[in-house]
Amino acid sequence: MxxxxxxxxxxxxxxxxxxxxxxxxxxxxxxxxxNIPVKTAVVSHDGKQIYKLKLTNHRGTTTYTYRAANGDYNKIVFKNDKVAITDANCSDQICVKRGWISKSGQTIVCLPHKLLVEIKTNQGSTTQGGLVTE
Known part of the structure; x- marks a missing residue:
């Protein structure tokens, strides 16, 4: 009851x-x-970080040219929240053909020059297109 x-x-x-x-x-x-994610583009040569640029809220165009002592060079362009290698004197030009990247975990690699351009975030792992990236 x-x-x-x-x-x-x-x-x-x-x-x-x-x-x-x-x-x-x-x-x-x-x-x-x-906790808004902050995207940063990191340029590394042979495993050592040589340039870093915050892409979040980046407006305009910034250019960085990597030059090695032996004459190798890569021209890296940061436009708004994207990054690309637009010019290089490597033989295969795969890094130039890669085009623009803008998502966390994406990379551009120039193997002849041992150059790596990658986009990182300040947070832990994120999911981009079904792939889990750190």
Whole structure:
């Protein structure tokens, strides 16, 4: 047998059971707004970082030219939130043909010059096109 106060207590407990969901949802929304990913383009030669540029909120065009002592060069162009190697004196030109990259985890590699251009984010792993990248 249910008494009138039993129904009130049951309704109160049901409402109270959704309180953690509301608290975690509010916390997650505030945390997600504060953790906007920052994309950075990193240029490395033979495993050593030689140039770095923040792509998030980058406007305009910035150019960096890698020059080695033996005359090798790669012209790297940063335009808004994208990056590409537009000119190089390597024999295969695969790095130039790669085109523009803009997503986290994408890379451009020039094997003859041992040059790597990659886009990284300040957060841990992200999912881009079904692939998990670090």
């Amino acid at each position: 249910l008494r009138p106060w039993d129904i009130i207590i049951i309704v109160f407990l049901i409402i109270l059971s959704f309180t953690p969901l509301a608290i975690f949802s509010i916390h997650e929304r505030n945390t997600a707004a504060a």
